[in-house]
Amino acid sequence: MSHHAHPFNIRNALRAVFAPTSSPRPSISQRRAFHEYFVTHLPSSSLSPDKQHANHHRLPRDESSPHSGPSRRPAQLAQQPAVSRDTTIVRIPIKSAKHHFGAGVSRGSRPYNEDTYQAGTIEMPAFAKRQPVSLTRTLPGQGGAAGGQAAKSESGDPQVFYFGVFDGHGGSECSEFLRDRLHGYIEEAALLFGMDSSLRNDSSADASSLDSEGGIMGEQDAEDLQKSLVSTWRETVGGYFKRFKPEYFPAVSNYSSAEPPSTLNNSSIETVLAYAFLKADLDFTTAQASKHTNAERERSSIDDPVLADRPLNDNDVLFQDDRPASQNLRAPRKGSSPDLAAPIGGAQRFKGGSTASVALISTPTPVPFWHPASPSTLIVAHAGDTRILLSRTSDGKALPLTTNHHPDAPVEANRLRRYAASFVTDSFGEERMGGLANTRAFGDIGSKRLGVSAEPQITRVDLNPAEYSFVVMVSDGVSGHLTDQEIVDVVKESRTPAQGAADLAGFAVEVAEEADNATALVVRLGGWERRNEGGGGSLGTKEQRDYRRQEAMDPRARRQ
Structure with missing residues (x-):
């Protein structure tokens, strides 16, 4: 597609995303369901190891022979060829893989829980740092995919893993919206801008092949899309946004010394994440502003009988075909139509909001990021006071990747x-x-003019093999009562990430005087097995944590 073939129109661009194409690549609406699983290769024999024997169901376990042929006698073993160890692609729900991921949730002393979280994979090109050829080349005689290697995604790159924690306030409408739809905005932005894969050589792809793989925006159109989004913010909200210049929009912002022009482009992962956050916040804010409150509906019913006969969702952005809303479609439920529209933030106007911290992990090879020999790249996009920490393997220290806004x-x-x-x-x-x-937060429509924005703080970290033990993501119900090092040390004492997340949420609620909603996510990295080696393991804060627990269990200790 030519970059200047027609005048830019944001509505036409968005319709082009949803319109059916002749390409076998599924559209955004068809890919809207979140993938709460990862795909991996496992040896076929590991699924049913005894079925290679004719009478496998009659053999006791100690007599089974999954890889040695029908007989276990050494003479016959030498004569028979090796049994084929083909691999089978399987889907593993990541929320159930307790050795790789864990989530701990507690509502604390609140009557209901406003926190939400998400974990799985999303469809977007890889952004991992490309590794030298010597590290990725398969040695002769070792075959192709080894057991446990991750399968490639739809784009041909290794899977991109997605983890998010969302802390709602004033209700759970906004945090649920982010849990269910923020990943769709990220996928859509990557598609609109034609995000380049970091694992492909520039010489192997030209502009025409980029468009054929899904990038529908030219360079000039991508700049116009950024300007259009900022312009809509200025016209819709005004106030702070009249002079708003997003840091990662090359077409709008001024280059700073921290981000030289050579590192900023319209198809970078930073630009994609910044656009996705701001677009999602704009859709949520606009949807709430266009709704009537109960009092307004009652007044309109009394003053005008014609208005009283209109449907309740008449002014909802999502039910107007001529109004731009990139998330008009949601994942279909069982027995429902795939084009069923879902109100953003519920049927009534929602004045609350939500913070958000999202972590994306990409690997340069099919080896999963939790393998001790696998390098990977971690991108963090953050708005609010949810928190993301890394545990360093060498000294056991907590490395914060976010700042409380x-x-x-x-x-x-x-x-x-x-x-x-x-x-x-x-x-x-x-x-x-x-x-x-x-x-910084999503929603909070009453404070948008003052400068409450969802513009994300973005941090990139290249993870060397086994350099870090795990990633921990928490809401302020955890970080508000525990220090960063305490959070990391609690996880170190657990056997699995699932146990670590549960222990962390439980400990934060236990030691808090007035416990807020607490959510903790723990993601295993390559250095997990060595998490207690550096810096004395978890002993650095053990006395402090034991004292806190003892004080919390003593009802007299808090008396004045």
């Missing part, structure tokens, strides 16, 4: 002082802006 954070104070009406300090000594503790 609070009014007292220097980067947020400098960004908002000129726009916010006032900063106030509550009775707990915490600074707030317009009654909110978070200066």
Whole structure:
């Protein structure tokens, strides 16, 4: 597709994504369901090891011979060829793979839980750092795929894993929207911008092949799409957004010394994530603003009988075909139509919001990222006070990848002082802006003009083999009561990531005086088996944690 074949129109571009094509590649609407599993190769014999024997069901377990042929006598073993060890592709639900992933959830002392989380794989090109050929070349005689290697995704690259934790406030409508749909915005942005795979040589792909693989935007159109999104923010919300320049939009923002022009382009993973976050927040905010509250509906029913006969969802953005909303489709439920529209944020106007922390992991080879010899690349996109930490294998230290976006954070104070009406300090000594503790969040339509934005803080980390033991992602119900090192040390003492996540959420609720919703995700990395080697293991904070637990169990200790 030519970059200047027609005048740019955002609506036509979005329709082009959903329109059926002759290519076998499924459209966004067909790929909307989230993949809560990963695909891997396993030896066929590991699925049913005894079926290669004619009378396998009659043999005792100690007499089974999955790879040695029908007889176990050495003379016959020398004469018979080796049994073929073909591999079979299987799907493994990642939320059930307790040795690779774990999630701990507790509502604390709250009547209901507003936190949500997500874990699985998404369809997008790889962004991992390309490794030298000597590390990826298969040695002669070793065959192709080895047991346990991950299968390639739809794009031909190794799978991209996706983990997210979302902390809602004022209700769970926004956090549920992010859990169910944020991954779709990321996939869509990668498709719109024609995101390049980091594992392919530039000489092996040209512009025409890029379009044929799914990239529907030219370079100029991608810039126009970024400008159109920022312009819509300025017209719809105004206030802070009148001079809004996203850091990762090359067509809009000024290049900073931290991000030289050579590292920013319209199809980079940073631009894709920034666009996805801002677009999702715009759709959610616009959908809430267009809804009537109960009081407004009652007044309209009394004043105008014609309005009273209109459907309740008449003003909902999602039910108007002529209004732009990139998430008009949702994953079909059993027995429902795939084009069923789902209201963003519920049927009533939702004035709350949600923070979000998303981690994407990409590998340069088919070897899974949790293998001790596999390098990988981790991208973190973050808005709010949810937290992501790495545990370093060498010294056992906690490495934070996110910063709490609070009014007292220097980067947020400098960004908002000129726009916010006032900063106030509550009775707990915490600074707030317009009654909110978070200066970056999804939703919160009443504070958007003051500068509450979902523009993500993006961090990239190249993970060397076994350099880090695990990733832990928590909501503020955990990080608000425990230090970063305590969080990491609790997980170190657990046998599996699933146990570590459950222990972490339980411990945070146990030691808190007023326990908030607590959510913890633990993702295994290559150094998991060595997590207790560096820095004395988990002994650094053990005395402090034991004291906290003892104090929490003593009802007299908290008496004044």
